[in-house]
Structures are given as C-alpha cells and as structure tokens.
Amino acid sequence: xxxxxxxxxxxxxxxxxxxxxxxxxxxxxxxxxxxxxxxxxxxxxxxxxxxxxxxxxxxxxxxxxxxxxxxxxxxxxxxxxxxxxxxxxxxxxxxxxxxxxxxxxxxxxxxxxxxxxxxxxxxxxxxxxxxxxxxxxxxxxxxxxxxxxxxxxxxxxxxxxxxxxxxxxxxxxxxxxxxxxxxxxxxxxxxxxxxxxxxxxxxxxxxxxxxxxxxxxxxxxxxxxxxxxxxxxxxxxxxxxxxxxxxxxxxxxxxxxxxxxxxxxxxxxxxxxxxxxxxxxxxxxxxxxxxxxxxxxxxxxxxxxxxx
Amino acid sequence: xxxxxxxxxxxxxxxxxxxxxxxxxxxxxxxxxxxxxxxxxxxxxxxxxxxxxxxxxxxxxxxxxxxxxxxxxxxxxxxxxxxxxxxxxxxxxxxxxxxxxxxxxxxxxxxxxxxxxxxxxxxxxxxxxxxxxxxxxxxxxxxxxxxxxxxxxxxxxxxxxxxxxxxxxxxxxxxxxxxxxxxxxxxxxxxxxxxxxxxxxxxxxxxxxxxxxxxxxxxxxxxxxxxxxxxxxxxxxxxxxxxxxxxxxxxxxxxxxxxxxxxxxxxxxxxxxxxxxxxxxxxxxxxxxxxxxxxxxxxxxxxxxxxxxxxxxxxxxxxxxxxxxxxxxxxxxxxxxxxxxxxxxxxxxxxxxxxxxxxxxxxxxxxxxxxxxxxxxxxxxxxxxxxxxxxxxxxxxxxxxxxxxxxxxxxxxxxxx
Numbered sequence: 001x002x003x004x005x006x007x008x009x010x011x012x013x014x015x016x017x018x019x020x021x022x023x024x025x026x027x028x029x030x031x032x033x034x035x036x037x038x039x040x041x042x043x044x045x046x047x048x049x050x051x052x053x054x055x056x057x058x059x060x061x062x063x064x065x066x067x068x069x070x071x072x073x074x075x076x077x078x079x080x081x082x083x084x085x086x087x088x089x090x091x092x093x094x095x096x097x098x099x100x101x102x103x104x105x106x107x108x109x110x111x112x113x114x115x116x117x118x119x120x121x122x123x124x125x126x127x128x129x130x131x132x133x134x135x136x137x138x139x140x141x142x143x144x145x146x147x148x149x150x151x152x153x154x155x156x157x158x159x160x161x162x163x164x165x166x167x168x169x170x171x172x173x174x175x176x177x178x179x180x181x182x183x184x185x186x187x188x189x190x191x192x193x194x195x196x197x198x199x200x201x202x203x204x205x206x207x208x209x210x211x212x213x214x215x216x217x218x219x220x221x222x223x224x225x226x227x228x229x230x231x232x233x234x235x236x237x238x239x240x241x242x243x244x245x246x247x248x249x250x251x252x253x254x255x256x257x258x259x260x261x262x263x264x265x266x267x268x269x270x271x272x273x274x275x276x277x278x279x280x281x282x283x284x285x286x287x288x289x290x291x292x293x294x295x296x297x298x299x300x301x302x303x304x305x306x307x308x
Numbered sequence: 309x310x311x312x313x314x315x316x317x318x319x320x321x322x323x324x325x326x327x328x329x330x331x332x333x334x335x336x337x338x339x340x341x342x343x344x345x346x347x348x349x350x351x352x353x354x355x356x357x358x359x360x361x362x363x364x365x366x367x368x369x370x371x372x373x374x375x376x377x378x379x380x381x382x383x384x385x386x387x388x389x390x391x392x393x394x395x396x397x398x399x400x401x402x403x404x405x406x407x408x409x410x411x412x413x414x415x416x417x418x419x420x421x422x423x424x425x426x427x428x429x430x431x432x433x434x435x436x437x438x439x440x441x442x443x444x445x446x447x448x449x450x451x452x453x454x455x456x457x458x459x460x461x462x463x464x465x466x467x468x469x470x471x472x473x474x475x476x477x478x479x480x481x482x483x484x485x486x487x488x489x490x491x492x493x494x495x496x497x498x499x500x501x502x503x504x505x506x507x508x509x510x511x512x513x514x515x516x517x518x519x520x521x522x523x524x525x526x527x528x529x530x531x532x533x534x535x536x537x538x539x540x541x542x543x544x545x546x547x548x549x550x551x552x553x554x555x556x557x558x559x560x561x562x563x564x565x566x567x568x569x570x571x572x573x574x575x576x577x578x579x580x581x582x583x584x585x586x587x588x589x590x591x592x593x594x595x596x597x598x599x600x601x602x603x604x605x606x607x608x609x610x611x612x613x614x615x616x617x618x619x620x621x622x623x624x625x626x627x628x629x630x631x632x633x634x635x636x637x638x639x640x641x642x643x644x645x646x647x648x649x650x651x652x653x654x655x656x657x658x659x660x661x662x663x664x665x666x667x668x669x670x671x672x673x674x675x676x677x678x679x680x681x682x683x684x685x686x687x688x689x690x691x692x693x694x695x696x697x698x699x700x701x702x703x704x705x706x707x708x709x710x711x712x713x714x715x716x717x718x719x720x721x722x723x724x725x
Contacts, residue, residue, distance in 0.1 A: 043603045053659060056456045056494040063662055111495045115531045115565065123400075123497060188567045192607055195569040208570030256607070 008162070009281060010288040011155040019280040023144040024085050026273025030137060031081025031096060033266030038074025041263070045113075045130075046070060046099075049106035057109040073099060084141075089150035093141040100141070104134040116185040132178035139171030140270035143277065165281050172241060172274045173226045179248070180222025183215045190215055196255035229275075238279035245271030338507045341404065344371035344426040348506035349434070351519040352539050353485055353551055357439040358416035361521060362540045363424065364408045366506060370396065371427040376409040381419035381435075393540060398533040399499035408540040416441040422519075434517040437484070439553055443690070445481045446554050449520075450593060451683040452489030452627025453654030454505065455529050460681045461657030463700055465511035468683065471698065473514045481687050484553055486512065486520050487561070489627035489654065490527025490595035497532035506538065523551055525561045527595040527627060548572050550579055557688045558587040560621075562594035562612065569611045576612060580619035588712050589688045590621055597626035599650040601633035601663035601670060601677050616648045620713055622693060623686070629653030630661045632682055632697055634706060636674035643674060649710060651695060655682040676706045 009016060037044055050066035052058020061069075077099060083092040107113035113130030114121075121129075146164035147156070183190055194211035198204055206214075225244070228237045249268035252261035339347035348366040363376050374394055379386035391407040407426065414420065417440040424431035440446065449468060454461045468486060475483040493501035512520040524539045526547045536545055547563040560579055566572065583590055596606035598613050616624060617639050631653050639647030650669075660679035663670060670677050681700040686693060691712055697705040 041604055051659075051661075053456050055458075111529075115528065117532055126497075188565065191567040192569040192611075195567070196607070196610070199569075205569075208567055211567075211570065256610075 008158050008288065009284040010291065013284065013287070015280060015284040015287065019277050019284065020144075020148045022273055022277050022280065023140065023147060024088060026269045026277070027084040027088070027093070027096060027141050027144050028081040029266045029269035029273075030100075030140060031077045031084065033263040033269065034099065035074045035078035035081070036263035037267060038070050038077065042067065042070065044070065044103065045106040045110060046073070046103050048110050048112065049102075052110055057111060084144070087150060088144055088148050090145060093145040096141040097138055097145075100134060100138045104130040104138065107134075116182065116187060118181075118185055121181075129178060132174050133182070134175075135171045135178075136175035136270040136274050137267065139168055140274060143168045143171075143274070147277075161281075165278060168274045169230060169278050172271075172278065173230045175271065176222045176229070176241060177226035180219045180226060182219075183222060184219025186212050186215055193251050193255040197251055200257075201254055233282070235279055235282060238275045238282070241275035242272050242279065245275060339431065339510060341366065341368045341503070341507075343367070343429065344369050345429050346407075346424040346426050346431040348503070348510065349424060349431060349513070349519070350506065350509055350538075351436050351521045353439075353521045353523050354540075354549060355551060357485070357521060357551060357553065358441050359414050359438070360410065360412045361414065361436065361438065362408050362410050363422060363436075363519075364406065364538070364540055365424050365426070365431070366397075366503070367405045367407065367426050368403070370394075370405050373428075374407040374409070374426045375424075376411065377423040377425060378411060379421045380415060381421065386421075395537070397499050397502075397537050399497070402500060402503060404499060404503060406537050410540075414438050432517065434513060434519050436519040436521060437482075439484055441555055443555050445687065445689040446557060447475060447481045447483040447685055447687040448485050448487055448553060448557075448559070449483055449683050449685055450487045450489060450625040450651070451654070451656045452525075452527065452595065452625075452652065453491045453630055453658040454488075454508075454656035455491045455494045455501075455527075455658060457657035457659055457681070458504070458508070459657075460700065461505075462508050462511055464656050464681055464683065465508055467698075467700060467702070468512045468520060469514045469518075471683075471685070472512075472518060472520050473516065476518075481689075483685065484521065485523055485551075487523045487559060487593050487625065488525060488656075489593050489625055489652065490525045490564075491529045491627060491654065491658070492524075492527070494529055496530040496534060499534060502534050502538060523559060523561060523593075525593050525595055525627075526563050526565050528565055531565065546572070548575060550583065554688070556588040558583050558590050560590070560592045562592055562608070564594050564596040564606055564608055568607050573611050573615070577615055580615055580621065584619045585715070588690070588715070589693060590619070591623040591625065591686070592616065592621055593625040595627045597629055597650065597653055598624065599635050599638060599669055600626070600629050601631050601653055601667065602629040602661045613648070620646070621648050622710060622713065623695070624648055624650045625684070625686075626650055626652035627654040629663075630655065630658045631663045631677065631679050632705060633663055633670065633677040634675060634695065634697075634708060635669040636671075638669055643669070649695075649708075651684055655680060657681065676708070678705060680705060 047066055047070050050059050050061045051063060054060045080092045080096045107130035108127055114126040143164045146160055191208060191211045194214055195206045198206035225237055225241055228234060249265045249271055252264035341347045344367045346365045346367060350364050352362040352364060374391035376389045377386045378389055389409045389411055391409045393408040395406060397404050397406055416438050419435055419437050421433060421435045423433050472483045492505045495501060526535055536543055541547060546566045549561055551559045553559055598605055598609040633653050635650040636643045637645055637647035637649050663677040669675060682697050685696045685698055693710040695708045699705050
C-alpha cells in the first residue's frame with residue numbers, strides 16, 4: 001500500500017499519452033509552418049529585424065547574411081519539428097522556443113506588431129503586443145518540455161505538471177485576448193479574411209460592414225473566452241477555444257488557398273493544440289480522481305495542484 | 309570687410325556643410341520650430357489641384373491666428389486665407405501643432421505666391437502653381453520609402469527641388485507634383501519621426517521658393533492618427549482618393565493598410581469605370597506591391613489587379629520593396645502587350661534590397677530592375693508616357709515609353725517601345 005500522494009493525473013494512461021502526442025504534433029506542425037515561412041516566403045519580421053538599420057530598431061546585417069541565417073533557421077525548425085515527434089528534448093525544444101520568441105521580439109523591435117489605432121492602449125502596450133499575440137506559439141514548446149522531457153524519471157512531479165498546464169492555460173488566454181482586441185478593432189487583414197473566405201467558400205462576397213460586425217462579435221467572444229478560461233473550470237470553454245483556434249488558423253487557407261495559406265495555418269497550430277492539451281488534462285484529472293476514489297485506501301487526493 | 313580667421317574658418321565649415329548635402333535650397337530647410345514660427349510647410353493635393361490645394365505647416369506653440377497670404381501672379385492684392393483646421397498632433401511628445409489652410413477657388417495653371425503667418429511670425433515667401441485644365445504635357449514624380457537612411461532622404465529631397473526647377477525651364481515638361489507611395493517614417497505613431505520627415509520635406513522647396521505639391525499614400529509604417537493630421541485628411545479617412553493632374557491624367561491613390569477586399573474595391577471599380585473613358589492616362593499608386601521584386605505579393609493582387617486589367621490602367625506605382633523595378637505589361641499573370649506595367653518600389657532613403665531576378669515578370673529585356681536611391685519621373689504627353697528612373701546624383705537608370713491606349717474601354721494593345 002502506497003503512502004505517497006497519487007499524481008493529479010495518471011501519467012500511465014492512454015489519455016495522458018494522447019495529451020503528450022497532441023503537444024508533440026502541435027510543435028511539429030508549428031515548426032513545419034515556420035520552415036515554409038522562413039525558407040519559401042522569407043519576408044518575416046525576423047529578417048527585417050536583421051536587415052533594418054540600427055537607428056530604426058534593426059541589427060543592420062547584410063541582406064545575404066540575414067537571408068542565409070533565416071534559411072538556416074528555417075531548415076533547423078523543420079529538423080526540430082521531426083525531432084519533436086520522435087525525441088523531444090531541451091536541445092530541440094529550447095531553440096524552437098527561442099525562435100518563436102525572437103519572432104515576437106523582432107516585431108516589437110521593428111514596430112511591426114500592432115497596426116491598429118487605439119486610444120485606450122498605451123504605446124508601451126501596443127509595442128509589446130506581438131508578445132501577447134505570439135505567446136501561445138512560444139508556450140507550446142515550453143509546455144512540451146515540461147510535460148514530455150527526455151531522460152526524466154516518470155511520473156513527473158505534480159508541481160512540474162501544474163506549472164506546465166498553468167502556463168499553457170495563461171498563454172492561451174493571453175493569445176485569445178490579444179486576438180480579440182485585434183478583431184474588435186477591426187484589423188483590416190481580418191476583415192479581408194472574412195470577405196475572401198466568404199467569396200471562396202460560399203461564392204458570395206461578404207460586405208465590409210457585415211465583416212466588421214462579425215469581427216466585433218468575434219472579438220467580444222474572444223474576450224469572454226479568455227476571461228472564462230482563467231477564471232472558471234468549464235471544459236466547454238476549452239473545447240470551444242480549440243475549435244475556434246482551428247477555424248481561425250484554417251481561415252488563412254479558406255481566404256487565400258492552400259498554396260499560400262497552409263504554412264500560416266500550421267504556424268497557428270498552438271491555438272488548437274494548447275486548448276486541446278489543457279482540456280484533455282482536466283478530463284484526465286477527473287478520470288484519475290474517479291479511479292482514486294474507487295481505491296480510497298491507496299491514494300489521497302491532491303486537489304491543490306489540480307488546476308495549476 | 310575684415311573677417312577674423314576664426315570666423316572665416318567657421319563660415320568655410322558652414323558652407324562646406326551646406327554644399328555637402330547638395331542643397332541650393334538649404335536655406336528653405338529646417339525652419340526653426342520655436343514658438344509660433346511657421347515651419348514644416350507642405351503643399352498637399354487632394355482632389356482638384358487645378359482649383360484647390362492645402363497649405364499646411366507646424367508650430368511649436370498653439371498660437372491664435374494662423375493664416376496664409378495668397379496672391380495670384382499678376383494680381384495686385386493678396387488675399388488672406390485662415391487656417392481651417394488647427395490642433396495639436398496626437399502625440400505625447402514632442403508638443404507640436406498643425407495648421408491647414410485650404411486654398412479653394414484657385415485658377416488653373418496659375419502661379420500663387422504665399423506667405424504663412426502664425427501670430428505675426430511669417431515664413432519666407434514661397435509659391436506654387438496649380439494644375440492645368442489644358443491638355444498639355446506634364447510630369448509627376450513618384451517615389452516611396454523614406455523611413456530610414458535619413459541622410460539620403462535629405463539628399464533625395466534636395467535633388468527633387470533641383471529636378472523640379474530644371475523641369476520648368478523653357479522647352480521642358482514641368483514636374484507638377486510628387487506622389488509619395490508611403491512609408492515616410494518607421495513608426496507612424498511617433499511624432500518625433502514625423503517631425504523630422506516634415507522638416508526634411510522642406511528641402512523639396514526650390515531655391516526660388518517653389519513648393520512641390522505632395523500626393524500622399526499611406527504605407528504600412530504610417531499607422532495611426534498622425535498621417536491624417538499631417539496631410540489634412542479627415543480623422544477617420546481611409547486615404548483612397550483620386551486626383552486630376554490635368555484634363556487627361558488621373559492618379560488614383562489606394563491604401564493597402566486598410567481593407568483591400570472590402571469597400572475600397574467597390575469604390576475602385578466605380579472610380580476606374582468612370583475614369584477610364586474620360587482620361588487618356590489613368591494610373592494608380594499604393595504602397596504594398598502586387599507584383600513585388602523582393603517581397604511576397606500583397607492581397608491586392610487578388611482584389612485590385614483584376615480591376616486594373618479590366619479597366620486598362622496604364623501604370624501601377626508601388627512601394628515597399630526597397631529596390632527599382634519595372635515589369636513588362638501583365639495581364640492574367642502573363643506578359644501581354646495589353647496589360648498593366650508595374651513600377652516602383654521605393655528608394656527615397658531606405659537601404660536597398662536585392663530584387664529576385666528569377667521572377668518571371670523581371671526578365672529582361674521586357675523588364676528592368678536594380679538598386680539605388682531614386683525617384684521615378686512620369687511624363688504624360690498626348691501619344692506616350694515616358695518613365696524615367698533618376699538615381700541620386702542624377703544618373704538615369706531606366707527609361708521606357710508606353711503608348712497611349714486607344715480611347716475605348718475594351719483592352720487594346722499597350723505596346724511598349
């Protein structure tokens with residue numbers, strides 16, 4: 001009879017493995033998207049940060065050097081994506097996190113992260129906006145590093161799991177909130193995605209006022225969801241986030257076609273994968289708790305770490 | 309007159325400094341922003357430049373009375389036009405004020421002498437010439453991307469002033485205006501950057517005081533309220549509009565930074581449908597390229613280009629790419645003599661990028677591309693449109709001619725020579 005507290009989630013269960021594979025696939029897909037972005041499309045905030053003169057926030061590298069560096073980073077991202085599927089480790093996921101972070105930093109440095117007009121957002125807030133919109137992409141490999149480490153004894157400690165799930169939860173909330181702001185402020189790119197998608201999918205071109213009305217609703221829904229996901233334990237919120245994250249990611253394909261939009265969609269894989277991982281974790285906690293309840297003398301509940 | 313060696317030394321340094329930036333018009337540049345001293349003047353053309361213009365300037369203090377003294381060439385008396393719109397630029401720092409005097413009921417092709425006055429302090433005397441209503445040859449300068457490379461930006465501005473002055477010599481086609489394709493500064497919400505741009509823009513004023521009218525397009529770096537405050541657009545304006553540069557030349561300015569697929573497309577189709585039968589020359593300017601030499605095509609390739617082709621736009625002027633390019637005439641993503649020629653892509657100061665020479669629409673001899681700080685001079689005549697790329701220093705990098713399309717709405721050969 002064990003005297004140790006039972007883990008909040010059973011890490012030997014199939015749902016746990018599904019959770020881990022959701023994260024692995026998420027990171028792999030975002031790496032694949034980044035590879036295409038860096039190597040084929042090339043014009044990224046990272047490149048512009050490397051290229052731009054120092055007086056405008058850039059690093060003033062030569063064009064050939066900057067392009068070569070970005071190409072190399074792109075191919076390494078592809079390699080990292082493959083490794084994330086088979087052998088995730090700090091040497092793989094650390095650089096992936098760093099690249100995602102650098103993209104956001106680049107947008108901040110070259111002032112390319114927030115193109116909207118807002119009187120209620122301070123210049124400091126708008127300057128750091130890319131960190132908010134990109135936090136899910138940064139958090140996905142970190143979460144995976146914590147939940148699926150290489151050569152670390154299983155089961156993982158509850159604190160570690162709680163930290164990972166809590167981090168993913170906040171990352172998703174911040175990302176949804178930031179995108180909600182962009183939708184609510186009628187980001188022209190979002191307006192055009194609505195119009196182009198309706199034209200391609202439905203054969204009817206949505207009018208701009210209709211698209212703007214729709215975005216207002218979407219923005220408000222994103223606010224509510226972002227608040228709900230950090231203040232409640234409704235599973236439905238997380239299922240909705242996963243669904244909506246998928247819809248918005250695929251909207252790039254709907255608007256511009258598969259050839260143009262697939263990498264943009266894949267880079268947003270964490271918008272689906274993170275909510276999915278969190279909701280799977282919570283379902284797993286419930287199941288584990290139910291199992292523990294069925295064997296009350298073996299394990300004790302540890303509700304403090306349940307939600308992170 | 310005796311000048312001490314020290315004074316002579318400093319005068320020499322000063323003269324050398326002025327000369328080094330190549331500015332015969334340096335005397336006009338960088339008017340002091342102090343108190344209500346008028347500075348950062350700019351003449352803006354919005355719709356009907358034969359009959360109207362906006363003369364705008366900045367002051368460091370709000371002041372009370374802001375006006376323009378206006379006198380048509382040959383007229384004995386000057387009239388006074390009060391600034392119709394005054395206010396503080398939307399920025400915490402620096403604290404500066406804008407003033408816009410809307411000059412209406414002007415006569416076409418007429419020289420107007422102007423002096424700006426704010427609370428009794430006056431600008432130097434300057435002048436501008438309104439657009440013609442006669443069908444005469446005219447030239448327009450197109451350029452974009454002045455957000456970085458500030459030394460080069462000033463040099464290009466000084467070159468513009470010289471080019472404009474020379475174009476008004478007898479026997480030459482006068483340059484009427486400067487169409488700016490966007491990305492004036494790095495951060496559109498930073499007034500310190502805009503302020504420097506506005507001061508640098510004073511260098512486009514000729515040594516004789518000639519103001520070069522600007523026709524502004526918004527670029528991706530020009531976000532925020534300041535753009536509309538600087539160029540006297542209404543606060544919520546989305547910055548797409550048309551200008552008659554003559555009875556047969558129409559410039560349509562589009563905005564790639566607002567919805568490209570929405571109301572702007574509806575407006576564009578109406579505009580092109582109405583303008584094509586009326587004007588011999590119909591050209592467009594906007595910031596992000598549909599046929600880029602370096603970057604990826606913007607979504608205007610999907611939404612605008614079919615309209616350009618449907619209504620036989622003669623020329624599309626693009627920015628953003630930081631290089632020089634001229635495509636062959638393009639229709640339905642193929643080289644087609646009836647198609648639209650795309651030029652650009654911005655070199656008013658920014659560092660230059662290397663064009664992707666493998667692109668199908670950049671293959672010589674039909675196309676031309678390169679790098680270098682530059683402006684593009686478009687000369688519109690009855691039979692042909694001449695396009696010239698002038699590099700900083702005056703060298704002509706590219707020259708190309710387009711024949712006028714037959715006056716029909718249907719697509720007809722648009723042979724390049």
